[in-house]
Amino acid sequence: MAQLSGKVEGVFIASMPESMVSARTPQVQVTFEGFVGDRHAGMIMRTGGRNPRYPRGTEIRNSRQVSICSQEELEQIAANLSIPVVQSEWLGANLTLSGIPRLTLLPPSTRLYFESGVTLVVEAENLPCTHAGEIIQEHYPDVPDLAARFPKAAMHLRGVVAWVEKPGVIREGETVQVEIPKQIPYEL
Numbered sequence: 001m002a003q004l005s006g007k008v009e010g011v012f013i014a015s016m017p018e019s020m021v022s023a024r025t026p027q028v029q030v031t032f033e034g035f036v037g038d039r040h041a042g043m044i045m046r047t048g049g050r051n052p053r054y055p056r057g058t059e060i061r062n063s064r065q066v067s068i069c070s071q072e073e074l075e076q077i078a079a080n081l082s083i084p085v086v087q088s089e090w091l092g093a094n095l096t097l098s099g100i101p102r103l104t105l106l107p108p109s110t111r112l113y114f115e116s117g118v119t120l121v122v123e124a125e126n127l128p129c130t131h132a133g134e135i136i137q138e139h140y141p142d143v144p145d146l147a148a149r150f151p152k153a154a155m156h157l158r159g160v161v162a163w164v165e166k167p168g169v170i171r172e173g174e175t176v177q178v179e180i181p182k183q184i185p186y187e188l
Contacts, residue, residue: 004178006099008114009071010088011172013038020092021135027171028094030118030165034065035094042063050127062163065122069093069159070103070114080153082141088102090135093159100178106154109181112162119166126161128154137172 002080012022017035022038034041045062047054054060069088074096086110087098110122133150140146 003180004100006097006103006178007142008095008172008176009011009098009169010093010096010134011170012089012094013062014092014094020131022089022092022094023178024089027169029167029169030164031167032165034062037094037095037133040067040094058078064126064161065119066094066157066163067092067126068095068097068120068122070100070104070157071096071098072101073159074175077150077154077157079085080157081136081143081146081149083136083143086136090139091132097176100176104167106160106178107183110164111179111181113129113177113179114168114170115176116164116168116170118164118168118170122160122162122163124161124170125156126159127151130156132158 011025011028013025013028013035014022016019017039029036033043036144042062044059045064047058047060048056069091074086074088078084104125106122107122108122112120118174130147130151133147136150137146
């Protein structure tokens with residue numbers, strides 16, 4: 001298994017049900033349902049556009065409890081869009097990590113072991129959408145077409161979603177160890 005380490009640059013909670021924007025906090029209580037107070041917390045979720053195999057509103061297991069971005073990848077997205085900065089809060093992220101190369105491409109089942117004892121398990125890449133682009137556009141109203149350009153500019157840079165394997169407290173500034181499982185390419 002490959003191992004990397006990184007640092008928690010930011011902790012965020014998206015508490016408003018009608019908005020994906022999150023707010024910075026110095027630490028967060030993490031339960032088996034996700035980040036306490038976050039709109040994505042819960043053991044189950046209702047399906048939407050990301051789950052076309054089910055009718056909208058079908059209850060399924062929530063494997064998207066936590067949204068994680070990379071500081072370095074946010075800087076790359078901003079460069080791709082020719083704007084000064086893209087903030088994690090604008091994307092509704094719960095964590096911003098640094099020091100983990102190509103965080104968005106971490107494979108499923110990668111484990112993130114936080115210094116405090118919390119463990120998160122990567123589920124999948126968090127694909128970019130125009131909704132996040134619309135929030136970025138609000139911060140740069142004079143830059144044309146940011147909302148429409150965001151999905152392409154952020155492809156394979158938007159971060160990952162994860163679920164909680166071991167609860168506890170995550171604090172800004174703590175370290176995180178990344179354990180990447182051995183990968184065997186699937187072939188028919």
